[in-house]
Amino acid sequence: MARQIALFLTAVQFLTRIPVPSVAGFQPDWTARSARYFPLVGALVGLACGAVFVAASLVWSGWIAALAATAAGILITGAFHEDGLADTADGLGGGQTPTRRLEIMKDSRVGTFGALALILAILAKVGALAEIAPPSTSIPFAVMALVGAHAGGRGVAVLLMRLTSYAGDRAWTKVKPVADGATWAEVAVALGIAVLTLSPMLVMAPVAALGGVAGGVAGAAVIAASARRLIGGWVGDTLGAAEQAFEIGFLLVVAGLLTP
Template sequence: MGWLWRQAQLLLCAIQFLTRIPTPSLEGFEPEWITRAARYFPLAGQAVGAISAGVFFLGFQVWGVGVAAALAIGVGLLITGAFHEDGLADTVDGLGGGQTAERRLEIMKDSRIGTYGVCALVVALGLKAALLATFTASAGAVTLLAAHGVGRAAAVFVMRSTPYAPSGEAGKWKPTPMGVRTVEVVVALVIAAWPLLFLPTRAVGAGLALGLVAALILTRTATRLIGGHTGDVLGAVEQVFEVGFLLGVAALT
């Protein structure tokens, strides 16, 4: 298997895992590919962001910024099947509703959504819509593209920097014994960085700082309460980083 073909397979794996975008089937698929494909998670996110950005830009011209923001968020949810939002809801329900690590993981595995999860989704989606409504058509489109990439990169970083939670079957991703490699994290960060070049430097700095703070708080809380991360926690990290990034960019754009 050539190197380029292998990378193409991993990219397709990342797209299949994180989105509902139709792709060719992967022959000989092995669970380890999901971990190896983590390097391309930001690129898959940017694909989602690019479609959402296009919807935002066009919707802005026809209906104005409020409808455009709602449509862009809705299209993103359709493309991903609310994959990361589901992780956010499960994580907040589990961390907020259990008294022991085992009980928290059990709640996270439950497909039913609780009060904490509903509140988290309302706040996260509401903030995204409100923040997008502050942008011009072009600025909002670029910010959406960037936000989807850096959010996935943050999740990849957490995959490498924190342990997998003991008995963490509650998630949608389980690591291979080798886990995500440092070089794969570096590749993910580089891929996530290129859209940032089209945003004001100060706004990028503020967005990354607020996203980092939000992701750090969530990650440390998960490590303290359940011993590390699960797939649901990674989805939640993506969401809170994305919201923090939007907050920072909107403040200085």
């Protein structure tokens, strides 16, 4: 149990800016092993965003509440996945060879493709969330959608770590053991957690929940297929981009199915 708590805290530290207690006996491979808890961290981020959405909805409605919730997620994670999306867009969109594309992704500067990807992604998430109206229950659909989107996005990222090969140079990897990917057991735990976070929505709006998952998976699959074709597999940036693609696809489809 102590090890699992340590791995969970490692996942929180890796994916967010939330302060966590020091983990005694930290090992370099704990970051990779903590991947099983990435969806749980995502669910907590989504829950926090949902709380902001509900609170903001008491004062504003529509786009302002949705923007506040989206901004909260960016602040909590330090734009961790958004940065991956921007780098992926710049690398895959601007490079002519796999080597050059990877070099562009390592560049901290944001180019035209990256800036456009960020703008469109934020607009899509804010617009979709603004369309999701809470039902007359104690748990707003907006909160459930945010939890499902964030948890599912992290779950898909863990799955891609197993399904495709690492394409970067291990010598330049910030967290080298992560390049080894996740085991199937860790993938199973991660996906199980993601499904559990979706269970309230699956009960209350099964069509919207399943449609959202399909939309999210489709978006992430486009990123994964493009990365595999253009650089030979995944790197941290493409996982971030896939996570963002899942969030966007999930929220857009859920909004479309729930909007009268």
